Amino acid sequence: MPSLLGDPSEKLTQQKAADLTAWFVSQACRPGSNGLPAPETNSPANLEKLLAAGAETYEVSGCINCHHFSVDEQPDEYQRHSLALIKRKFTASQLVxxxxxxxEHHRWSRMPDFNLSNEEAGGLSAYLIENSKGKIQNAMIPPAGSPQRGQTLYETLGCIQCHRSLEEARPVVSKFQPVPLNAKSLSAGCLADPAQLATTIPVFSLSSEQRAAIQTVLETASDSLFRRNAAETADRWFQQL
Incomplete structure (x- = not known):
């Protein structure tokens, strides 16, 4: 996900983020429970039972191979993802x-489906949230957002290039035209030097080594980079593991 709105410290950037959020929220509908019961944590006994069951599921499923709970911002030695902020992202029922x-929402997610039962998912959800100790540093109070301005931003920023329009929303047609890649364009756009990026270009925060690696691949063949080839995508992920 690139940075599209500008300097995070500027009021205009914060207002744009609030407007986009307001539009997303206005279009959202309450998800169905699909028959999934919410974790019962209304008593200390129930909570203790859930946490014990969740800890067992966490261990048996091998969650520790890909996750940890450390709040340390330094990269993990084994490239695992921290769950320290998971309770800032999910409610208990959402996590279940x-x-x-x-x-369900991202079919290319590397998170496997463990075919958990309702009870296992409920216990694991409670365990993860209980052990999520991270805090968002310098959290700000956002300004009030406008759904109307947010919809305009969604359309003009090109969000539709990577995201489907929301259910029940007016269909949005992308007005962006793909730009053919050639040797002369490999140092322009997203691959340009950060100091020379135009304000309308998405910022991916690439290092010089990452830009050079992308340019090298694009100079030869890039077919294998597209996710339309499931076998090659899977092979690339296995190599990263």
């Missing part, structure tokens, strides 16, 4: 739904 169907 995610654990039951990790690919």
């Amino acid at each position: 739904r995610f654990l039951k169907s990790p690919q």
Whole structure:
């Protein structure tokens, strides 16, 4: 996900983010529970039972191979992802739904489906949230957002290039035209030197080594980079592991 709105410290950037959020929220609908019960934590006994069951599921499923709970911002030695902020992202019931169907919203997610039962997902959800000790540093109070301005931003920023329009929303047609890659364009756009990026270019925060690696691949063949080839995508991920 590139940076599209500008300097995060500027009020205009914060207003744009608030407007986009307001539009997303206005279009959202309450997800169905699909028959999944919310974790019962209304008593200390229930909570203790859930946490014990969740700890067992966490261990048996091998979650520790890909995750940890450290709040340390330094990269993990084994390239695992921290769950320290998971309770800032999910409610208990939302996390249960995610654990039951990790690919529901993003089919390319690397999170596997462990075919958890309702009880296992409920216990694991409670365990993860209980052990999530991270805090968002310098959290700000956003300004009030406008759904109307947010919809305009969604259309003009090119969000549709990577995201589907929301359910029940007016269909949005992308007005962007793909630009053919050639040797002369490999140092322009997203691959340009950060100091020379235009304000309308998405910022991916690439290092000089990452830009050079991308340019090298694009100079030869890039077909294998597209996700339309599931076998090559899987092979690339296995090599990273």
